[in-house]
Amino acid sequence: MTDLTQLGVKAIREGVAGGDFTAREVAEAFNANVAAAQDALNAFIVATPEKALEAADKVDADRAAGKPLGAMAGVPIGMKDLFATRGVQTTAASHILDHFIPEYESTVSQKLWDAGAGMLGKLNLDQFAMGSSNETSYYGNVISPWRRNDGGNAALAPGGSSGGSSAAVAARLCPAATGTDTGGSIRQPAAFTGISGIKPTYGRCSRWGIVAFASSLDQAGPMARDVTDCAIMLGAMAGFDPKDSTSLDMPVPDWAGSLNADLKGKRVGIPKEYRMDGTDAEILGLWDQGIAWLKDAGAEVVDISLPHTKYALPAYYIVAPAEASSNLARYDGVRYGLRDLPQGANLQDMYAATRAAGFGDEVKRRILIGTYVLSAGFYDAYYTQAMKVRTLIQRDFAAAFETCDVILAPTTPTASFALGEKIDDPLAMYLNDVFSVPASLAGLPAMSVPGGLNKDGLPLGLQIIGKAFDEQGVLDAGLAIEQRAGFVAQPGKWW
Amino acid sequence: MSSTATSTYRIQGATGEWEVVIGLEVHAQVTSNAKLFSGAATAFGAEPNAQVSLVDAAMPGMLPVPNRECIRQAVRTGLAIEAQINKWSRFDRKNYFYADLPQGYQISQLYHPLVGEGSLLIEADEKAGIAEDKVIGIERIHVEQDAGKLMHDQHPTMSFVDLNRSGVALMEIVSRPDMRSPAEAGAYLAKLRQIVRYVGSCDGNMDQGSMRADVNVSVRKPGDEFGTRTETKNVNSVRFVMAVVEAEALRQVDLIEDGGTVVQETRLYDPDRNETRSMRSKEDAHDYRYFPDPDLLPLVLDDAFVEECRASLPELPDAKRNRYIAELGVPEYNAHVLTAEVETARWFEALLSETAAAQGKSEGEVAKQASNWLISEFFGALNKAGHELADSPVSHEQAAELLALVGKGTISGSIAKQVLETMIETGDSAGTIVEREGLKQESDSGAIEAAVDKVLADNADKVADYKGGKQQLFGFFVGQTMKAMQGKGNPQVVNEVLKAKLG
Numbered sequence: 001m002t003d004l005t006q007l008g009v010k011a012i013r014e015g016v017a018g019g020d021f022t023a024r025e026v027a028e029a030f031n032a033n034v035a036a037a038q039d040a041l042n043a044f045i046v047a048t049p050e051k052a053l054e055a056a057d058k059v060d061a062d063r064a065a066g067k068p069l070g071a072m073a074g075v076p077i078g079m080k081d082l083f084a085t086r087g088v089q090t091t092a093a094s095h096i097l098d099h100f101i102p103e104y105e106s107t108v109s110q111k112l113w114d115a116g117a118g119m120l121g122k123l124n125l126d127q128f129a130m131g132s133s134n135e136t137s138y139y140g141n142v143i144s145p146w147r148r149n150d151g152g153n154a155a156l157a158p159g160g161s162s163g164g165s166s167a168a169v170a171a172r173l174c175p176a177a178t179g180t181d182t183g184g185s186i187r188q189p190a191a192f193t194g195i196s197g198i199k200p201t202y203g204r205c206s207r208w209g210i211v212a213f214a215s216s217l218d219q220a221g222p223m224a225r226d227v228t229d230c231a232i233m234l235g236a237m238a239g240f241d242p243k244d245s246t247s248l249d250m251p252v253p254d255w256a257g258s259l260n261a262d263l264k265g266k267r268v269g270i271p272k273e274y275r276m277d278g279t280d281a282e283i284l285g286l287w288d289q290g291i292a293w294l295k296d297a298g299a300e301v302v303d304i305s306l307p308h309t310k311y312a313l314p315a316y317y318i319v320a321p322a323e324a325s326s327n328l329a330r331y332d333g334v335r336y337g338l339r340d341l342p343q344g345a346n347l348q349d350m351y352a353a354t355r356a357a358g359f360g361d362e363v364k365r366r367i368l369i370g371t372y373v374l375s376a377g378f379y380d381a382y383y384t385q386a387m388k389v390r391t392l393i394q395r396d397f398a399a400a401f402e403t404c405d406v407i408l409a410p411t412t413p414t415a416s417f418a419l420g421e422k423i424d425d426p427l428a429m430y431l432n433d434v435f436s437v438p439a440s441l442a443g444l445p446a447m448s449v450p451g452g453l454n455k456d457g458l459p460l461g462l463q464i465i466g467k468a469f470d471e472q473g474v475l476d477a478g479l480a481i482e483q484r485a486g487f488v489a490q491p492g493k494w495w
Numbered sequence: 496m497s498s499t500a501t502s503t504y505r506i507q508g509a510t511g512e513w514e515v516v517i518g519l520e521v522h523a524q525v526t527s528n529a530k531l532f533s534g535a536a537t538a539f540g541a542e543p544n545a546q547v548s549l550v551d552a553a554m555p556g557m558l559p560v561p562n563r564e565c566i567r568q569a570v571r572t573g574l575a576i577e578a579q580i581n582k583w584s585r586f587d588r589k590n591y592f593y594a595d596l597p598q599g600y601q602i603s604q605l606y607h608p609l610v611g612e613g614s615l616l617i618e619a620d621e622k623a624g625i626a627e628d629k630v631i632g633i634e635r636i637h638v639e640q641d642a643g644k645l646m647h648d649q650h651p652t653m654s655f656v657d658l659n660r661s662g663v664a665l666m667e668i669v670s671r672p673d674m675r676s677p678a679e680a681g682a683y684l685a686k687l688r689q690i691v692r693y694v695g696s697c698d699g700n701m702d703q704g705s706m707r708a709d710v711n712v713s714v715r716k717p718g719d720e721f722g723t724r725t726e727t728k729n730v731n732s733v734r735f736v737m738a739v740v741e742a743e744a745l746r747q748v749d750l751i752e753d754g755g756t757v758v759q760e761t762r763l764y765d766p767d768r769n770e771t772r773s774m775r776s777k778e779d780a781h782d783y784r785y786f787p788d789p790d791l792l793p794l795v796l797d798d799a800f801v802e803e804c805r806a807s808l809p810e811l812p813d814a815k816r817n818r819y820i821a822e823l824g825v826p827e828y829n830a831h832v833l834t835a836e837v838e839t840a841r842w843f844e845a846l847l848s849e850t851a852a853a854q855g856k857s858e859g860e861v862a863k864q865a866s867n868w869l870i871s872e873f874f875g876a877l878n879k880a881g882h883e884l885a886d887s888p889v890s891h892e893q894a895a896e897l898l899a900l901v902g903k904g905t906i907s908g909s910i911a912k913q914v915l916e917t918m919i920e921t922g923d924s925a926g927t928i929v930e931r932e933g934l935k936q937e938s939d940s941g942a943i944e945a946a947v948d949k950v951l952a953d954n955a956d957k958v959a960d961y962k963g964g965k966q967q968l969f970g971f972f973v974g975q976t977m978k979a980m981q982g983k984g985n986p987q988v989v990n991e992v993l994k995a996k997l998g
Contacts, residue, residue, distance in 0.1 A: 083556075084554075084555060084556045090555065092555070097555065100555070102554070102555070102556075103549075104549060104554070106556060207556070207558060208556065208557070208558050209556040209557075210556050211555045211556050212555075212556060212790075214789070215788075215789035215790045216789035242560065243558060243560060244558050244560075245558065245559065245560050245561065245790060245791050245792055246790065246791075246792060322786060323789050325590075325784075326588050326590050326599070326600050326784070326786070328599075329590060329592065329598065329599020329600055330553040330555070330597060330598050330599050332592060332594075332599060334594055334597070334656070335552055335553070335554075335597060336554070336555075347593075347594055347654075348592075351592055371784065374590070374784035374785075374786050375782055375784060376782045376784075379784075379785075379786070383786060
């Protein structure tokens with residue numbers, strides 16, 4: 001019998017629907033992989049094998065009864081622990097949400113369950129989705145399943161903040177996982193681990209029930225083995241939600257059914273400003289390769305300019321912390337989660353003690369930055385200025401999309417790095433987001449697809465950025481690259 | 496913008512006269528079944544924390560969605576004060592930590608309020624010292640969330656939090672510093688309350704906290720620049736607002752004349768001691784770190800929405816009063832009284848329409864009589880029986896029936912008073928009571944003649960006096976006749992018969 005854990009979303013769905021195997025068999029196989037890898041990879045904060053089985057049994061019963069099966073029927077997935085799940089602890093990987101068990105289910109996770117998916121567990125992440133290496137989690141680092149081919153056993157970063165998601169998909173602990181992307185948190189970990197991931201247009205996926213980091217940037221999206229699986233899963237996640245004022249009231253296209261790798265008549269923009277100092281030569285090489293692949297798929301390649309790119313990262317690191325400083329004010333020890341109430345403490349003391357104990361260093365750093373940039377006397381110089389930059393970046397993209405349909409760029413400036421390498425240098429860590437942040441600030445759909453391995457044997461990703469609402473264009477270009485890159489590498493199993 | 500109508504209100508200090516400058520920020524709870532950004536209910540007096548949604552409790556991942564009805568009510572209020580309606584407005588977060596504020600921020604509107612410049616007219620009131628009509632500028636109305644309520648009396652060492660009010664929609668109505676006396680401040684607040692109650696955007700129940708004012712007061716020598724102001728928070732009656740203005744202005748004058756300076760600060764009013772005291776000064780004021788709420792898109796109103804709001808406005812108090820006077824011939828005093836509260840006006844108009852119909856007359860023909868009766872008879876009788884208009888045991892249909900009985904001469908005005916008392920007591924209709932108690936007015940001249948004859952016979956001496964020139968005794972004969980007929984004699988006929996008999 002085939003190893004079911006080698007199968008992706010589409011293959012599992014079809015196999016279950018066709019009776020090649022049962023959803024229960026699939027769930028059991030992945031449950032076993034989750035359990036076996038937990039000590040080594042720490043990808044999950046909590047495993048929920050019973051949830052996966054329960055959903056699988058329902059699908060098997062529905063199939064036996066001849067009922068129609070959903071788009072994710074029989075597919076067990078990992079759920080980033082930023083999504084509220086009814087009855088299952090939801091931590092955002094923070095101590096401050098200790099013992100928090102929501103009585104509600106996020107819109108996106110509910111849509112996935114409704115489509116027939118089951119939950120293998122809650123995936124580790126950077127605390128409150130703040131980080132690029134999954135080293136800020138209260139529940140410990142996630143270890144990438146990938147290792148360098150230099151014979152050393154250095155533990156590598158799976159990327160962040162969706163590091164549990166990327167590691168779990170790459171290590172075949174789940175066929176797909178949810179991610180969230182605020183400044184690159186789906187794309188960068190996907191690139192680091194040789195998988196695909198798409199951040200849709202801002203507003204495509206409801207934010208209701210997702211622990212907020214930066215509201216104007218946060219978007220959920222799928223992380224999976226390939227472009228087709230991403231398209232299927234995104235279709236199950238997206239849709240208008242009246243409970244989210246920023247939700248897009250638009251129909252959800254049949255992305256998976258419309259996938260088309262023939263790019264004849266399409267123009268691919270190559271932004272000159274993304275050729276930055278400090279970018280790995282191999283990544284620049286892969287970028288050139290990507291251009292060739294897209295030409296081969298029939299696309300016309302055009303040079304474009306996104307002149308305000310260099311201001312994107314500083315603007316992002318003002319806007320996102322500003323929103324976070326306010327969004328995280330609700331974690332105060334009063335109503336849920338951690339409460340640290342020292343002897344004789346008053347309300348202010350309780351706030352201070354609770355937040356000091358509950359938040360990790362990176363979260364505190366961003367709350368401090370955000371509080372500072374919103375303070376009287378600094379607001380105009382920082383927040384207002386950053387919002388102006390954001391508008392300019394949106395205009396850059398709008399102008400560029402006059403002459404092209406999608407943009408091709410690297411996802412990250414480097415391949416995965418060793419844990420501990422950058423954690424004490426926040427600025428170096430923030431630079432990881434340099435290619436992913438502009439699309440976030442503009443609210444555009446963007447995805448990372450694996451392009452190849454570097455000389456160390458580590459995956460490298462290519463990023464496709466599309467026009468607002470044109471996930472289809474992004475997925476199509478991603479598919480064209482996927483077909484030509486022929487990326488089939490998997491991390492050797494050492495755990 | 497400031498109106499230049501002069502006020503005579505001056506504080507006599509040791510160094511001369513001082514003028515007081517007042518601006519009010521009024522928080523009015525929007526009448527709506529649901530909160531500003533959540534579906535939770537808003538009824539007053541529910542069990543603590545019984546009306547709290549996940550959004551109100553600021554659970555992780557919860558998001559605000561604006562309540563259309565709350566926005567509509569604020570727009571209607573704006574239209575009622577003839578204000579500019581901003582079709583593009585935006586919500587901002589006001590960040591601070593407190594146990595009654597679950598989100599750690601209040602969603603408000605600092606930079607782009609829903610309603611811009613408007614104004615309101617306060618009327619001349621000589622008794623109160625308001626010399627002439629005065630227009631008070633209103634700078635803006637914005638909508639925002641209310642906070643929860645802390646309860647410190649439930650436990651010896653802990654405070655409890657009730658989040659029922661958390662997230663309830665408030666309108667903050669900010670006046671210009673255009674008021675110059677306690678009376679003007681009181682009149683402004685009373686007028687604003689009258690308008691929101693007419694519009695139906697706020698119930699105006701100040702004792703329940705549905706409406707409360709932050710009172711900004713400064714003093715200056717007439718003609719000088721504005722002085723430093725203080726803000727006294729959460730004042731919850733018209734009377735207290737007037738008291739705060741007076742107490743705070745006197746305090747400031749004393750302070751300045753003693754060589755001190757007024758500090759810009761937030762103060763609290765203590766009604767028991769009739770004084771304000773410092774709550775916090777500007778130095779330890781919060782830095783609220785206002786910024787646009789990223790969970791919410793800008794609020795964009797279309798023309799149709801605004802027009803619907805405009806079309807749904809009722810006749811407002813000033814217009815109504817003028818119409819009563821000009822079109823219905825209601826005396827000016829009556830018109831004021833009847834339009835003061837929207838419920839009173841509604842009652843009057845219903846009574847008017849029923850009365851006109853019952854008597855086959857136009858409203859204009861019966862308006863003066865009905866307004867007089869309502870004010871001089873009905874309110875007094877209700878009050879005497881411990882009722883208010885809202886819980887009147889007598890409906891306007893029943894009242895109209897009573898007035899019709901008087902109008903048709905079936906009963907006299909004095910009998911009507913007696914019937915009204917019985918109606919309030921029993922809830923029975925006037926017709927029933929008149930029938931049951933045999934109160935029908937006697938217009939038959941035969942019966943009246945008999946009664947008159949007896950009165951004249953019994954009082955032969957007075958008849959002689961009358962005929963001798965004591966004309967004022969006529970009233971005595973009328974009274975005696977009415978008494979003899981238990982009040983049921985038709986006064987007109989009695990008069991006629993007496994005149995004839997007495998020659």
